Every structure is written in C-alpha cells, then in structure tokens.
Amino acid sequence: MRVARSSRMPSGGAWWLLALLPVAWGVALSMGAYPLSLGRVLSVLWGELTGLGAGGYSDLDATVVMDLRAPRVLFGALAGGGLALGGVCMQALFRNPLADPGLMGLSSGAALGAAGITLLAPALPEVLRHTAALPLAAFGGGWLVTVLVYRVSSWGGAVRVDSMLLMGIAVNALCGAVLGILMFVADDAQLRNLTFWSFGSLGRADWRTTAVLAAAAVPAALALRRLAGPMNALLMGEAEAAALGVRVERLKSVLVLLTCWMVSLVVAMSGLIGFVGLVIPHIGRLMFGPGHGRLLPASLVLGALFLPLVDMVCRTVMAPAELPIGLVTALTGTPFFLFLLIRREARA
Numbered sequence: 001m002r003v004a005r006s007s008r009m010p011s012g013g014a015w016w017l018l019a020l021l022p023v024a025w026g027v028a029l030s031m032g033a034y035p036l037s038l039g040r041v042l043s044v045l046w047g048e049l050t051g052l053g054a055g056g057y058s059d060l061d062a063t064v065v066m067d068l069r070a071p072r073v074l075f076g077a078l079a080g081g082g083l084a085l086g087g088v089c090m091q092a093l094f095r096n097p098l099a100d101p102g103l104m105g106l107s108s109g110a111a112l113g114a115a116g117i118t119l120l121a122p123a124l125p126e127v128l129r130h131t132a133a134l135p136l137a138a139f140g141g142g143w144l145v146t147v148l149v150y151r152v153s154s155w156g157g158a159v160r161v162d163s164m165l166l167m168g169i170a171v172n173a174l175c176g177a178v179l180g181i182l183m184f185v186a187d188d189a190q191l192r193n194l195t196f197w198s199f200g201s202l203g204r205a206d207w208r209t210t211a212v213l214a215a216a217a218v219p220a221a222l223a224l225r226r227l228a229g230p231m232n233a234l235l236m237g238e239a240e241a242a243a244l245g246v247r248v249e250r251l252k253s254v255l256v257l258l259t260c261w262m263v264s265l266v267v268a269m270s271g272l273i274g275f276v277g278l279v280i281p282h283i284g285r286l287m288f289g290p291g292h293g294r295l296l297p298a299s300l301v302l303g304a305l306f307l308p309l310v311d312m313v314c315r316t317v318m319a320p321a322e323l324p325i326g327l328v329t330a331l332t333g334t335p336f337f338l339f340l341l342i343r344r345e346a347r348a
Contacts, residue, residue, distance in 0.1 A: 017301040024305045028073045028312040033319035034064050073308045075205035080307030082217045082262035084299040087277025089259040092231040100277040101263045104168045105145040108175035110267040113141020115182040118194050139268035145171055146260040159252045200271035200326025202311045209269050216265050220258045228292035273326045275333025
C-alpha cells in the first residue's frame with residue numbers, strides 16, 4: 001500500500017487539540033459528588049505520582065482522585081477515542097458519512113452476549129460467576145456477530161460492502177428479537193442488571209480495565225494511522241483505489257478487524273455507548289477536512305476529550321446519583337444525526 005506515505009500529518013493538523021486534554025481531564029477530575037479544586041487535584045497527582053509528598057490534601061482526596069476518578073477519566077478517554085476511530089473506519093469502508101460500528105451488528109451482538117450470561121449466571125459454576133463474566137460474554141457476542149456478518153459478506157474472497165450492510169441490518173434485527181425474548185423471561189434482578197448495563201456507564205472502570213483497554217486500543221490506533229493514505233484512496237471507489245496500488249480486500253478486512261477489536265472491548269467493559277462513533281468523526285471533518293491524515297488523529301483526540309467530559313456531566317448533574325452515559329450521548333447525538341440527515345437531503 002504505497003499510498004500510505006500520504007498519511008503523514010500535515011502541518012497545522014490536529015496536534016493542537018492535545019493541549020486541551022490536560023485541561024478537560026483536570027476539570028473531569030475535580031468535578032463530581034465530592035468536588036475538589038483544581039489546585040488540590042494537582043497536589044494529589046504530584047504527591048501520589050512522585051512519592052515526594054505534598055500538603056493540602058487528605059487521604060479521602062487521594063482516594064477519590066487516584067482510585068476513583070483518574071482511572072475513570074483515562075478509561076473514558078481511551079473508550080471515546082476507540083469509538084471515534086471505529087466510526088471513521090466504518091465511514092471509510094461504507095463510503096458513507098452516516099455509518100457507524102453498529103451497522104455490523106457489533107453492539108447488538110455484545111448486548112445479546114451480556115443478556116445470555118446474565119440469565120445463565122445462576123446455572124454456571126462458581127468459578128465462572130466472576131465479575132469478568134459479563135464483559136467477556138459481551139466481547140464474545142460482539143466478535144461472533146461481526147465474524148458472521150463478515151464471512152457471509154465475503155463469498156468468493158471479496159468483501160461486498162453492500163452485502164455487509166444488509167447482513168448487519170438483518171443481524172441487528174435478529175439479535176434485537178432474541179434480546180427481547182431473553183428480557184421477557186428474565187426475573188426482576190436479571191432485568192435490572194441487564195438494563196443498567198445496556199444504558200452504558202464508566203463506573204466499572206479501574207486501573208486494571210484501563211490498562212487492558214490501553215494495551216488493546218493503542219496498537220490498533222497506531223496501525224490505523226499507517227492506513228490513512230489507503231483509506232483516502234478507498235473513498236474514491238474500490239477500482240480507483242486498486243489502480244493506485246491499494247490492496248482493497250486486505251484493507252477492508254483490516255478495517256473490519258480493527259473496528260471490531262476496539263469497539264468490542266469498549267462495549268464489553270462499559271456497556272452500550274451510542275453516537276460517539278457517528279458524531280465525533282463529523283466534528284473532525286468540520287474542523288480539519290475529510291483527509292484521514294488529519295481526521296484519524298483529530299477523531300482520536302476529540303473522542304478522548306468528549307467522553308470524559310460527558311461522564312463528568314453524568315456524575316455531577318444529579319449527584320450523588322449518576323446518569324447513564326449511553327443515554328446522555330444519545331440525547332446529544334440524536335439532534336446532530338438529524339441535522340446531518342436534513343443537510344444531506346437539502347444538498348441532494
């Protein structure tokens with residue numbers, strides 16, 4: 001894929017957004033049911049990370065910042081960036097700015113896996129009734145559905161994007177029907193657990209889950225960075241991309257694989273968080289244009305800014321209660337999605 005050389009970041013790209021990350025993360029660390037001043041947050045970070053000690057904060061302050069909020073903010077940044085990159089991949093693959101990872105049935109498959117393990121939990125051996133059982137089941141469900149859609153759409157060694165779209169719609173409907181049946185037969189406790197998981201939350205984030213997500217998402221993001229040039233070529237059409245030296249079928253397979261890898265992990269650990277993969281890439285295009293050399297890093301950073309701030313709102317608006325983050329992203333994303341549809345129809 002020689003056109004990958006065009007993926008270098010042009011001058012004046014999205015790197016200036018990185019300066020906003022410490023500001024946004026600092027605000028997210030300071031706000032919540034237990035408010036802290038930004039100065040106290042900085043004191044905690046300096047004292048706990050350097051081990052030099054610093055006055056001006058209590059053990060409670062250190063626990064809130066280092067054990068509760070810091071892993072949650074970093075997890076939200078990784079999750080937001082991963083979901084945004086998944087949206088960029090799907091929009092390039094389908095050559096449609098209204099595409100998102102949910103089109104392949106990934107989210108519905110993860111929800112179905114979570115529902116299955118929730119209902120089967122009482123019958124499972126004690127060793128399998130671990131807190132990791134639900135995210136593992138969700139991850140497996142997302143992967144199985146994506147592999148099914150991909151395999152059925154790639155008869156003859158070529159991935160048909162139109163078939164993948166139709167298969168995704170069909171599998172989404174099927175998973176939704178099966179999920180409805182499982183929720184109908186679930187008892188009150190199981191239904192409550194499944195409902196709260198499906199709303200999405202970063203409340204399960206800790207240093208372990210954050211490290212797992214970072215170890216998976218960072219290499220995937222770096223791999224995508226090298227594919228910016230081929231993705232630009234793919235936007236012109238598969239025949240045109242092949243004429244430019246892009247191995248189109250391999251590129252499509254890699255985009256599906258990386259999207260499934262990143263988004264499945266996020267959904268498994270945090271539940272369903274919609275519209276991030278749709279809205280963030282569009283904001284990146286409005287700010288930096290459609291070229292993937294700028295769009296990929298811009299979407300990554302914008303997602304890392306957006307989701308921790310939304311989570312801060314969820315933790316603060318109804319404190320000490322917490323709004324599900326999936327509901328808030330849907331509330332903010334739906335009007336933007338409708339705006340995109342209206343603008344597209346007006347242009348047509």
